[in-house]
Amino acid sequence: xxxxxxxxxxxxxxxxxxxxxxxxxxxxxxxxxxxxxxxxxxxxxxxxxxxxxxxxxxxxxxxxxxxxxxxxxxxxxxxxxxxxxxxxxxxxxxxxxxxxxxxxxxxxxxxxxxxxxxxxxxxxxxxxxxxxxxxxxxxxxxxxxxxxxxxxxxxxxxxxxxxxxxxxxxxxxxxxxxxxxxxxxxxxxxxxxxxxxxxxxxxxxxxxxxxxxxxxxxxxxxxxxxxxxxxxxxxxxxxxxxxxxxxxxxxxxxxxxxxxxxxxxxxxxxxxxxxx
Amino acid sequence: xxxxxxxxxxxxxxxxxxxxxxxxxxxxxxxxxxxxxxxxxxxxxxxxxxxxxxxxxxxxxxxxxxxxxxxxxxxxxxxxxxxxxxxxxxxxxxxxxxxxxxxxxxxxxxxxxxxxxxxxxxxxxxxxxxxxxxxxxxxxxxxxxxxxxxxxxxxxxxxxxxxxxxxxxxxxxxxxxxxxxxxxxxxxxxxxxxxxxxxxxxxxxxxxxxxxxxxxxxxxxxxxxxxxxxxxxxxxxxxxxxxxxxxxxxxxxxxxxxxxxxxxxxxxxxxxxxxxxxxxxxxxxxxxxxxxxxxxxxxxxxxxxxxxxxxxxxxxxxxxxxxxxxxxxxxxxxxxxxxxxxxxxxxxxxx
Ligand SMILES: Nc1ncnc2c1ncn2[C@@H]1O[C@H](COP(=O)(O)OP(=O)(O)O)[C@@H](O)[C@H]1O
Ligand SMILES: [Mg+2]
Numbered sequence: 010x011x012x013x014x015x016x017x018x019x020x021x022x023x024x025x026x027x028x029x030x031x032x033x034x035x036x037x038x039x040x041x042x043x044x045x046x047x048x049x050x051x052x053x054x055x056x057x058x059x060x061x062x063x064x065x066x067x068x069x070x071x072x073x074x075x076x077x078x079x080x081x082x083x084x085x086x087x088x089x090x091x092x093x094x095x096x097x098x099x100x101x102x103x104x105x106x107x108x109x110x111x112x113x114x115x116x117x118x119x120x121x122x123x124x125x126x127x128x129x130x131x132x133x134x135x136x137x138x139x140x141x142x143x144x145x146x147x148x149x150x151x152x153x154x155x156x157x158x159x160x161x162x163x164x165x166x167x168x169x170x171x172x173x174x175x176x177x178x179x180x181x182x183x184x185x186x187x188x189x190x191x192x193x194x195x196x197x198x199x200x201x202x203x204x205x206x207x208x209x210x211x212x213x214x215x216x217x218x219x220x221x222x223x224x225x226x227x228x229x230x231x232x233x234x235x236x237x238x239x240x241x242x243x244x245x246x247x248x249x250x251x252x253x254x255x256x257x258x259x260x261x262x263x264x265x266x267x268x269x270x271x272x273x274x275x276x277x278x279x280x281x282x283x284x285x
Numbered sequence: 286x287x288x289x290x291x292x293x294x295x296x297x298x299x300x301x302x303x304x305x306x307x308x309x310x311x312x313x314x315x316x317x318x319x320x321x322x323x324x325x326x327x328x329x330x331x332x333x334x335x336x337x338x339x340x341x342x343x344x345x346x347x348x349x350x351x352x353x354x355x356x357x358x359x360x361x362x363x364x365x366x367x368x369x370x371x372x373x374x375x376x377x378x379x380x381x382x383x384x385x386x387x388x389x390x391x392x393x394x395x396x397x398x399x400x401x402x403x404x405x406x407x408x409x410x411x412x413x414x415x416x417x418x419x420x421x422x423x424x425x426x427x428x429x430x431x432x433x434x435x436x437x438x439x440x441x442x443x444x445x446x447x448x449x450x451x452x453x454x455x456x457x458x459x460x461x462x463x464x465x466x467x468x469x470x471x472x473x474x475x476x477x478x479x480x481x482x483x484x485x486x487x488x489x490x491x492x493x494x495x496x497x498x499x500x501x502x503x504x505x506x507x508x509x510x511x512x513x514x515x516x517x518x519x520x521x522x523x524x525x526x527x528x529x530x531x532x533x534x535x536x537x538x539x540x541x542x543x544x545x546x547x548x549x550x551x552x553x554x555x556x557x558x559x560x561x562x563x564x565x566x567x568x569x570x571x572x573x574x575x576x577x578x579x580x581x582x583x584x585x586x587x588x589x590x591x592x593x594x595x596x597x598x599x600x601x602x603x604x605x606x607x608x609x610x611x612x613x614x615x616x617x618x619x620x621x622x623x624x625x626x627x628x629x630x631x632x633x634x635x636x
Contacts, residue, residue: 178370181337186431187358187387200374 036261043254050250063255074230075256078238083263084149085224085234086217089156093213094206096157097164102194104165105172106180121162129159133226140227147229155223160213167212171205172198204274211271215264235260288313288348288471289334289439295342296329296495303329304495307343311488314469316462320482321492322518327475330492331441334473335364348438358387363432364441367448369424371416371431378403378412381430402430405464422453429461433468440472446481458484479519483507491515513632516560516625522589522600524625527574529559531635537624540594542573544621557635560625563589563602572618574599578611590615 013021042050044059067075104114124132136155137146145151175198183193199206221236228237239260242253268275289311296304304326311317319327332338334345336357345352352360363384371380379386381402385395403409406426416424425445432440445461446454462485465472476482482489483503491499491506491514499511503519510516516524529539531554537544539559566574576594583606590601590609594617601617609615626635 176368176370178366178368179372181335181357182364182366182370182431183372183383184337185335185357185362185364186384186435189356189358192387197372197374 039254040258042250043258045251047249047251050254063251064259067252067255067259073252074233075235075238075259077231078233078235079259081149081228081232082218082234082236082260085152085156086214089153089160089217090210090214092153092157093160093164094210097161097209098168098199098202098206100161101165101168102172102198105169106177118166121165124159125162129220130222132158133223136223137226146227147232149228149232152224152227152232152234155227156217156220159220159223160216163216164209164213167209168202168205171202175201204277207271208274208277211267211275214267218260218264287311288315289473290346291330291334291343292345293343294330294333294340294345296326296333296338297341302495304333307497309490309497309500311471311473314471316465316472316474316485316487318474318476318482318486318489319492320476320479320489320518323477325492326495327477327492328443331364331443331473331475334439335362335441336360361438362441363435363437363439364443365428365432365445367444369416369428369448371424371427373416375415376412377408377414377416377419377427380416380427381408381412381434384431384435398434398436402433405433405467406430421449422457425449425457429464433464436470438471440470442472442474444476445474447476447478454481461485480521483519489519491518509634510560510625511634513558513560513627516627520562522563522602525561525563525597525599526627527559527561527594527597527599528629529557531555531557531626537621537626539573539619540575544573544619556629558627558629558632560627561619562623563600565620565623566599566601566617567620568615569618570616572616574617574619576615578609578613578615581609581611 043063044061045054045057046060046062049057067073100117103109104117132155136151140146140148140151145154179201180190180193180198183197184190188196218234219236220234221240224234224237225240228234233241235256239253239256242249242256287310289309291307291309294304294307295302307330309317319330321327329338333340334347336352336355336359340353347360347362372383375383378399382395382399385398390398399412403412406429408423408426408430411419411423411427416427419427425448428445442461446457449457458481461474474481474485486503489499489501489503489506490497493514499506499515501509506515506519510519510524513526517526527539529537532538532543533554535554537557537559574594576592576599578590578592580589580591582589582591585606586604588603588606588609590603592599592601592615599617601615603609624636627633628635
């Protein structure tokens with residue numbers, strides 16, 4: 010562990026405070042706006058008596074679909090995360106354990122990377138056309154499929170790091186003890202990579218929850234997810250700043266909760282294999 | 286009765302010929318040790334018996350059943366791994382009983398078997414702990430216990446003691462032997478440590494570069510090594526190899542001095558490597574070996590005297606602690622009936 014003393018300690022604290030401020034400040038500012046009336050926001054008043062008006066409006070008013078949007082997001086993020094975990098874990102196990110020819114494994118992994126390297130927006134156009142052709146446009150199902158595609162590479166890579174860390178001996182001992190390979194996977198390997206599952210699951214869920222570009226283009230009013238809904242508070246003739254701020258604050262709650270409970274596993278997962 | 290039979294077993298890793306023409310017969314209840322330097326194929330052979338590696342050629346049968354195409358779980362074997370390979374997410378009791386759990390053994394019988402194994406190995410106080418809360422020695426016992434609980438046809442051990450400290454290793458050596466006496470189960474034990482092999486084995490199989498070079502009881506190997514490799518590998522301190530000649534008369538000559546006794550018969554004349562165990566030397570005024578003492582190691586019960594002689598390093602093992610000083614000149618004679626003669630080109634035994 011790095012221990013700083015004297016001047017370097019002061020500088021370190023200053024830099025940390027600065028970066029924390031840069032990250033947190035915009036969010037705090039938005040949170041501040043969410044407790045003001047529209048007129049106060051436009052006037053730029055700094056401190057006012059807080060009101061929950063925006064929240065009530067976002068959650069319960071006739072013209073807001075926010076609860077429906079939350080449900081959509083939950084469905085898309087939840088289902089895509091589960092699928093990504095199932096497929097990603099099995100793929101990672103296969104790549105890490107079964108004796109694939111080198112070029113097959115390398116080719117597969119390189120191909121998954123492509124999806125992380127090109128901006129998702131380049132894929133949106135083709136996807137739009139594909140889903141229109143097969144009649145899935147504006148369905149949650151289509152959005153789930155795209156999120157699976159976008160999240161799978163990271164999950165495969167991360168789970169592979171976990172499986173590679175797991176000594177083969179343990180699985181072999183299980184197989185000598187009476188397991189078929191599938192039993193060894195299910196009863197021994199999988200429980201041991203549970204931290205990886207949690208980390209990969211949280212990251213996939215949060216990504217899907219926040220994903221905007223694809224959702225904006227592939228959903229309708231009925232299937233809009235939370236980020237899309239937030240954007241729609243700003244329309245051509247009217248920008249509902251207060252409601253937008255309130256919705257933004259509300260939308261961060263699930264991600265914050267997940268990150269809070271999963272952070273230990275995520276840090277471990279992202280640095281897996283980096284230090285031995 | 287033959288219990289484990291390996292016939293013409295071969296192993297290829299791609300183009301690498303890891304094992305060639307392995308033939309071993311192991312009797313019921315026998316404790317066989319596979320020994321050899323690192324990389325000679327011991328683990329590979331053991332894993333082939335366990336079913337963890339494919340067999341490239343030949344047959345392996347256990348209890349009269351050909352097992353080539355059986356999965357590890359169908360072979361009725363138990364294996365103790367060098368890394369112990371305990372299940373980190375299960376407590377000791379469940380680690381011990383996992384195989385019974387898989388076999389759907391009735392709860393009561395399983396508990397009895399676990400309790401029994403725990404008692405034999407002194408694991409009672411630790412049954413409720415996770416492996417990470419155990420010391421190396423305790424983990425090693427759990428790994429052994431996991432094998433015992435099974436009551437398998439064959440026990441396989443892959444260097445199970447090599448991660449223990451020296452003292453514990455010596456202790457566990459006797460412990461494993463005691464267990465074997467109690468259970469009388471056929472065991473195949475892999476090690477690179479010749480002392481372990483000598484002290485534990487009923488029979489030793491020496492492997493070198495994927496081939497069996499000699500099979501026999503520890504004493505047979507010590508007293509009649511089949512070649513120079515086995516002679517040098519078995520025994521500590523290592524055997525002395527001295528360059529010599531076989532004369533036309535059939536006598537052996539070392540360092541230019543013909544040995545007085547009748548020469549070993551049956552070997553052609555010419556250059557020869559003469560193997561002399563460190564204890565087969567004794568001081569004699571007319572001895573053939575003559576040199577200056579360079580190092581003296583006193584172990585209490587015995588003393589190793591090292592000297593340079595006939596261009597070779599010579600080690601002499603003397604009981605007790607005789608007064609011998611560095612720099613002193615010694616003249617030693619060899620026990621001629623205990624000489625080992627090896628052909629210099631390939632190390633094959635000549636006498
Ligand atoms: N999976 C593998 N692929 C290629 N070669 C291997 C593999 N496993 C072992 N070998 C080779 O086979 C030989 C025997 O290995 P091993 O049985 O582990 O030796 P030992 O246990 O006697 O130290 C070694 O030369 C090793 O390089
Ligand atoms: Mg080995």
